[in-house]
Amino acid sequence: MIEFRLEGRSGIAPYLQLVQQVKHALRLGMLRSGDQLPTVKEVVGSIAINPNTVLKAYRELEREGLVEGRPGVGTFVLKGLDGPPPHAHAALRRSLLRWLRSAFDAGLDHESVEALFDSTFREAAEEEIA
Amino acid sequence: MTVALEATGLGKRFGKRWALQDCTFELPAGSIAGLVGPNGAGKTTLLHIAVGLLEQTSGSIRILGENPGNERVLSRVGFVAQDTPLYKYFSVDEMISFGARMNSSFDIAFVHERMSRLEIPLDQRAGSLSGGQRAQVGLALALAKRPQILLLDEPLASLDPLARREFLQTLMEGVTDTEVTVLLSSHLLTDLERVCDHMMVLARGRFRLIADTNDILKNHKLLIGPRERAGAISGVEQVLHQSATDRQATLLVRTNGPIIDPSWMVNQVSLEDVVLAYLDSRSTADATNGELHAVEEVAR
Numbered sequence: 001m002i003e004f005r006l007e008g009r010s011g012i013a014p015y016l017q018l019v020q021q022v023k024h025a026l027r028l029g030m031l032r033s034g035d036q037l038p039t040v041k042e043v044v045g046s047i048a049i050n051p052n053t054v055l056k057a058y059r060e061l062e063r064e065g066l067v068e069g070r071p072g073v074g075t076f077v078l079k080g081l082d083g084p085p086p087h088a089h090a091a092l093r094r095s096l097l098r099w100l101r102s103a104f105d106a107g108l109d110h111e112s113v114e115a116l117f118d119s120t121f122r123e124a125a126e127e128e129i130a
Numbered sequence: 131m132t133v134a135l136e137a138t139g140l141g142k143r144f145g146k147r148w149a150l151q152d153c154t155f156e157l158p159a160g161s162i163a164g165l166v167g168p169n170g171a172g173k174t175t176l177l178h179i180a181v182g183l184l185e186q187t188s189g190s191i192r193i194l195g196e197n198p199g200n201e202r203v204l205s206r207v208g209f210v211a212q213d214t215p216l217y218k219y220f221s222v223d224e225m226i227s228f229g230a231r232m233n234s235s236f237d238i239a240f241v242h243e244r245m246s247r248l249e250i251p252l253d254q255r256a257g258s259l260s261g262g263q264r265a266q267v268g269l270a271l272a273l274a275k276r277p278q279i280l281l282l283d284e285p286l287a288s289l290d291p292l293a294r295r296e297f298l299q300t301l302m303e304g305v306t307d308t309e310v311t312v313l314l315s316s317h318l319l320t321d322l323e324r325v326c327d328h329m330m331v332l333a334r335g336r337f338r339l340i341a342d343t344n345d346i347l348k349n350h351k352l353l354i355g356p357r358e359r360a361g362a363i364s365g366v367e368q369v370l371h372q373s374a375t376d377r378q379a380t381l382l383v384r385t386n387g388p389i390i391d392p393s394w395m396v397n398q399v400s401l402e403d404v405v406l407a408y409l410d411s412r413s414t415a416d417a418t419n420g421e422l423h424a425v426e427e428v429a430r
Binding site: 008 | 388398
């Protein structure tokens, strides 16, 4: 079982904060397949949050295939978030290094590289959500 | 979508002054909405019209599909006025009996359970309750009526931070149990951010913004970048607030797409910052009913 918390002034929608916290717990193995998420009422009672927000977060996790709602029982974790195997990480890292070198060769400084990465990442992420 | 509360062109005039003007909105059933605005914005006026304590000067309003004050609807409406007025010499127990006699669907067991959880003795007189306890008793009595819509006028204003949190916990648990629609007015934005799925921002008698809280957070960003490029930025629908030095501009914007231009640093904004921008009299923002209008500010 995990406990949720809510960051008041982050500008991130409360339901997204819950989704991110579940994914974080899945990635770190604090939540495993078969574990039950806190019931809506438990979350509402512990952090004084809108029940619709909790439902929306759980629906989103369900849509992504990470959890499963069993009517009358609760919401359960279907699978962990292991991410790709280590060798895939290494290959991605090598191609990123190649890209970084070409960016520096083109005359970009550290901040410009970060800005370019950020804006491209944002664009890609927004497209994926849409 | 079932609508719990709807208004069309609603207005209220006191003498020569319009306390509320041109209010048009629909509040979906099951939502928890925050009615936000500075003192004197018209929040209490709107709530009083909605429960039938005041009559509007123009326009129309329907609560649970009926005219406010209609007997058919009053039994399904819960209302707690500002500062939770209770009968000073009544004990908690007497107020519960009173509530049970006045309301056919009154859930006595629910109030008893709430009172024991909050450790409020039933024989205590209302006059000797603390501010936080009084708010909790008022809320428990209103919820026990099992209303379909609950209107709360500034329920958090006189409470300390701990009492506010406890109050919101009781309210949210009550909502989970009964799926009641809630409209609560407040000027404490950080508290509303966690509980409200809809925000209704009222200033000087008019609505400046009515929207889903998630959409507000998603569609508003703070951009920082070079001033000379602040003209038309792809992805920006409207600039709500801007400040600039000779070279740099800081813009609070409503977006209609991703901001891709790398010369702009894009930051998330808190709900509080967005609401404040809409409340700001210098701001050009005005959105009612999803449409945009230029704000007609009459210089007085």
